[in-house]
Amino acid sequence: MGALYLIVGEEGAGKTAICAGLAINLINAGKKAGYLKLKAAAKDADTSLMKKIPGLEIIAGERNAVKGRDIVLAEARIGKKAGENDSKAAYEAAKEMKAKVIAVEAFSDKTAKSIGVYKGFGESLVGAIINKVPQRLLKHTKEEVAAKYGAEGIKVLGVIPENRALLAITVGELAECIGGKILNHAEKSGELVENYMLGAMVVGSGLDYFGRKKNKAAVVREDRLDMQLAALETPTSCLVLSGGNKQPAYGVLYKAESKGIPIISTETNINDIVASIEKALAKTAPDHEKKLAKLAETVKQNLDIKDIS
Structure with missing residues (x-):
């Protein structure tokens, strides 16, 4: 399967939560999965969350991270523009890992504002996920983002609703x-x-x-x-x-x-x-056993995992 590289333009979009949901579903499907957060500190909160997932291997900066594993999940933040250092580093990392790139955005009135930066990944970009969408706006958002991203040739892989259980x-x-x-x-x-x-x-x-x-x-x-x-x-x-x-x-x-x-x-x-x-x-973080189970269920219900893995 190779590597899945989740990227965000702003913190708080929920990329690590989606990583966790994907990881649990892949492991449940019998896949040998690893997690790599590029340039992560030893006490990084995101890595601490991923360590709570049974069967997930945490990878510490290996150059050939995919070797010996069915799939590796990685994540990073991009800059506001394609020419910023964070964006350039993300482009290079995706190229080195030969990864499929997924953009994650939190619901807002500025959804799709980073499309120009996403396009810098070229053919490696497989699509976008819109996260934390209020239930009452779910149908409208699906239609709206499909039109916005579709006009730019980018597939919407999933629209994930807000789940109060994950904020508990x-x-x-x-x-x-x-x-x-x-x-x-x-x-x-x-x-x-x-x-x-x-x-x-x-x-x-x-x-x-x-x-x-x-x-x-x-x-x-x-x-x-x-x-x-x-x-x-x-x-x-x-x-x-x-x-x-x-x-x-x-x-x-x-x-x-x-x-x-x-x-x-x-x-x-x-x-x-x-x-x-x-x-x-x-x-709060989705690090409780019940939260992780609910997170995995939410990802499974709203994201076509086979389509991206």
Whole structure:
């Protein structure tokens, strides 16, 4: 198969996540796969993520990286223009590896702005992947990017939707980022939290409100027993009690225990909790076992792997 070289014009497009999804699917298909990040530092976060994939060989700067392997995944960033050093280095690396090149872009109103740089790879460029597309814009984006790239003779290999599960943090990570303490079911600290709902925003029935989303953290003031109990009646990953460190009411703790829902208690107020969660989500990586599985599934469903490998 040779080498697949994923390139991006801007950080945050998700090229390493797509590398990981491709790697898992290729390994599951029985391929001997390796991962090479050119010029990667020893403690590089992307390499750390790829090390979590069972069966994937991490390659440290070998000149003939493909030898002895079915496929090698590599990645790099290009410059804003073809003449910049990053772009020139990427062109040379692709040529040396005889790699198939795939451009990865995150969804934005400036999608396809780097087409001129992509063309510098010549016949090595097999196409582009548009990543992190909002579900509601998926159909429109597929049509739009197919037209834009098609007009330039570039194939769109896949349009990958946003997946909230890949942005999730664990119950334990949530407790840490908001300065909280897990009061019960500490064994569930590794469970993922995909959604967040604030009890302070509820005017009507808390049961109807909290029932709208699952796999969530319900954030409620410690004095709102009605909202706490309502949240516990719905699919909830954890209940966060804000604004104090008192022991929960007996009825709340009993219901949480019986339903297997951890309670996090924190003195942090709701506004600061929201800010802390936003910071944590900005740094999250798809390195959890469940996230990696979901990532592989998302890539498989939205990308024709046989077409590029």
